[in-house]
Amino acid sequence: MDKNTIIRFEHVTKQYDDDPPVLDDVSFEIERGKFYTLLGPSGCGKTTILRLIAGFTEPTEGNIYFNGKVINNVPPNQRQVNTVFQDYALFPHLNVFENVAFGLRIKKMKESEIEVKVKEALRFVNLEGYENREINEMSGGQRQRVAIARAIVNEPEVLLLDEPLSALDLKLRTEMQYELRELQRRLGITFIFVTHDQEEALAMSDEIFVLNKGKIQQSGTPTDIYDEPINRFVAEFIGESNIVPGKMIKDFLVEFAGKQFECVDQGFHPNEPVEIVIRPEDLEITKRDHGKLQVRVDSLLFRGVHYEICCYDQDGNEWLVHSTKKVGVGDEIGLHFDPEAIHVMRLGETEEEFEKRLGAYHEVNHEK
Amino acid sequence: MKSNTRNLYLIPYVLWILLFVVAPILLILYYSFFDIEGQFTLGNYKKFFTPVYLRMTLSSFWYAFLITAFSLIIAYPTAYLLTKTKHKQLWLLLIILPTWINLLLKAYAFLGIFGTFGFANSFLELIGIGRKQLLFTDFSFVFVSVYIFIPFMVLPIYNALEKLNPSLVDAARDLGASWWTTFRRVVFPLTLDGVKSGCQAVFIPALSLFMITRLIAGNRVITLGTAIEQHFLVTQDWGMGSTIAVFLIIAMAIIMVATGNRK
Ligand SMILES: Nc1ncnc2c1ncn2[C@@H]1O[C@H](COP(=O)(O)OP(=O)(O)OP(=O)(O)O)[C@@H](O)[C@H]1O
Ligand SMILES: [Mg+2]
Numbered sequence: 001m002d003k004n005t006i007i008r009f010e011h012v013t014k015q016y017d018d019d020p021p022v023l024d025d026v027s028f029e030i031e032r033g034k035f036y037t038l039l040g041p042s043g044c045g046k047t048t049i050l051r052l053i054a055g056f057t058e059p060t061e062g063n064i065y066f067n068g069k070v071i072n073n074v075p076p077n078q079r080q081v082n083t084v085f086q087d088y089a090l091f092p093h094l095n096v097f098e099n100v101a102f103g104l105r106i107k108k109m110k111e112s113e114i115e116v117k118v119k120e121a122l123r124f125v126n127l128e129g130y131e132n133r134e135i136n137e138m139s140g141g142q143r144q145r146v147a148i149a150r151a152i153v154n155e156p157e158v159l160l161l162d163e164p165l166s167a168l169d170l171k172l173r174t175e176m177q178y179e180l181r182e183l184q185r186r187l188g189i190t191f192i193f194v195t196h197d198q199e200e201a202l203a204m205s206d207e208i209f210v211l212n213k214g215k216i217q218q219s220g221t222p223t224d225i226y227d228e229p230i231n232r233f234v235a236e237f238i239g240e241s242n243i244v245p246g247k248m249i250k251d252f253l254v255e256f257a258g259k260q261f262e263c264v265d266q267g268f269h270p271n272e273p274v275e276i277v278i279r280p281e282d283l284e285i286t287k288r289d290h291g292k293l294q295v296r297v298d299s300l301l302f303r304g305v306h307y308e309i310c311c312y313d314q315d316g317n318e319w320l321v322h323s324t325k326k327v328g329v330g331d332e333i334g335l336h337f338d339p340e341a342i343h344v345m346r347l348g349e350t351e352e353e354f355e356k357r358l359g360a361y362h363e364v365n366h367e368k
Numbered sequence: 369m370k371s372n373t374r375n376l377y378l379i380p381y382v383l384w385i386l387l388f389v390v391a392p393i394l395l396i397l398y399y400s401f402f403d404i405e406g407q408f409t410l411g412n413y414k415k416f417f418t419p420v421y422l423r424m425t426l427s428s429f430w431y432a433f434l435i436t437a438f439s440l441i442i443a444y445p446t447a448y449l450l451t452k453t454k455h456k457q458l459w460l461l462l463i464i465l466p467t468w469i470n471l472l473l474k475a476y477a478f479l480g481i482f483g484t485f486g487f488a489n490s491f492l493e494l495i496g497i498g499r500k501q502l503l504f505t506d507f508s509f510v511f512v513s514v515y516i517f518i519p520f521m522v523l524p525i526y527n528a529l530e531k532l533n534p535s536l537v538d539a540a541r542d543l544g545a546s547w548w549t550t551f552r553r554v555v556f557p558l559t560l561d562g563v564k565s566g567c568q569a570v571f572i573p574a575l576s577l578f579m580i581t582r583l584i585a586g587n588r589v590i591t592l593g594t595a596i597e598q599h600f601l602v603t604q605d606w607g608m609g610s611t612i613a614v615f616l617i618i619a620m621a622i623i624m625v626a627t628g629n630r631k
Binding site: 150154 | 557
């Protein structure tokens with residue numbers, strides 16, 4: 001096993017009673033010092049994964065390794081992991097200082113040392129001078145930072161963050177995203193961050209795990225996942241996308257919307273049915289006859305930065321376009337896109353098969 | 369106009385308080401200044417500070433303390449287990465149920481159980497300890513009182529535990545606390561209000577218990593409650609009885625304030 005691996009899930013299944021499993025045969029590795037994000041819709045098992053890592057619950061099957069040792073039955077107070085809870089879980093009977101000092105007091109650290117460490121942790125999260133405040137006197141954003149300070153002061157090897165930003169307004173949220181990312185870089189420890197907000201995930205992570213129904217759908221860097229979604233679920237969950245049925249005629253040639261297009265995908269069987277993904281921002285509006293596709297504008301929505309334009313081609317496929325150009329409803333327009341903008345998805349392909357195909361494709365490209 | 373009509377609604381309430389709360393207290397206060405012949409005197413108060421009554425006060429407090437302490441020791445874990453069970457409402461009902469039965473009935477039931485040929489003695493004999501004098505002992509008095517008061521201790525603690533956010537327990541564990549430390553530093557402080565309410569609900573009535581002292585403890589235990597009863601019903605010394613009652617009320621007020629929730 002890689003020395004850099006700090007946490008490893010090996011075929012982990014978690015099941016409550018006779019319900020369908022909450023996590024179904026999940027395996028992954030977490031490397032030291034990176035920012036990971038677990039991304040997925042509500043109820044997909046994100047919190048469950050964190051609870052398994054923190055030790056609040058045990059896997060029904062499979063093993064969890066920490067620094068190479070199985071930790072399935074190690075109680076949470078003996079794990080080198082700290083958590084920032086979804087609801088912060090700050091102790092309401094203790095003030096800010098005592099909340100942050102909680103873990104240090106349990107370690108029986110000297111009072112003078114506690115003082116120094118707590119002050120330092122609070123400075124880290126920009127909360128100097130708030131030591132004597134009561135928790136109910138703090139704002140949502142401040143509470144969250146206390147929760148982070150309380151966790152990092154213990155110098156854990158891994159910090160787990162369960163949707164810590166979900167209660168904040170958009171502006172504070174964006175600010176905190178920067179602060180958290182910055183914090184992770186400064187501390188150099190592993191962050192495992194849970195969110196169901198795809199933009200947040202794309203902006204912050206070194207690596208994203210996309211989860212659905214207790215399974216990891218895809219893992220990879222934000223660009224990998226955005227540009228090469230493995231299936232319909234990932235494509236739809238990460239950003240907006242146009243997904244239409246198509247057919248892979250041969251390598252580098254795909255057919256959809258009744259036409260054939262040059263593309264950069266390969267490794268499919270001839271005439272294999274596939275799904276095509278094109279991101280709305282990769283579609284460019286042109287004059288009707290200049291476009292690769294001819295569509296009719298159905299509706300137009302102003303989104304601030306761009307217009308969200310909804311069009312239909314003659315086959316009835318819906319095409320979503322993001323453009324700064326304004327068009328009229330009912331206009332016949334053309335859509336242009338580069339071969340690179342077309343992403344072809346094989347139906348029902350697993351992550352492993354996908355990686356393999358992608359690997360083969362990269363090798364071919366390098367040989368060229 | 370509006371506030372006037374609102375005040376009208378208050379009249380029955382105020383009347384009630386005046387008639388049944390304020391008036392009796394004033395009456396007690398009034399009676400406490402008269403001796404058995406109906407002469408005004410401060411003698412009752414002097415008498416209260418004699419060793420006989422002070423010892424009685426002390427023993428009242430001691431037994432009330434014992435009853436409260438044992439109730440707490442039993443009720444806290446019970447309430448905790450209750451919050452973890454599947455059929456909470458059912459278990460809660462079973463705990464509340466005995467409070468619907470008349471106190472005297474329960475006391476008589478224990479007379480049967482603890483009697484020389486009662487169930488408890490048969491059991492002791494069976495396990496080889498042999499028959500014991502159970503009735504009319506300190507033990508039986510505290511035991512029966514604890515049994516009677518436990519629901520009043522369980523309920524407020526149960527409510528406090530239910531209100532406790534479970535992720536606080538997770539957080540404490542996450543920060544390295546063992547079960548015991550988690551209990552001591554997080555769970556107990558955060559349910560302290562419930563514990564205080566429970567202690568109030570047990571300690572204050574326990575101070576003035578009198579029926580059980582006679583039935584179960586056979587008048588071996590003399591509390592302030594018993595003394596008041598004796599003065600009013602037996603010696604007819606209403607003045608002294610009222611004086612004791614005044615001290616009891618003062619004691620209760622002090623306890624209420626001391627254990628009250630500062631907020
Ligand atoms: N103690 C439990 N008993 C039974 N089922 C549970 C328990 N805890 C969680 N679940 C179920 O497990 C599934 C996953 O829960 P989990 O909390 O991991 O979701 P999540 O991805 O964190 O969702 P969210 O984004 O809403 O927080 C849910 O369907 C939930 O109902
Ligand atoms: Mg969750």
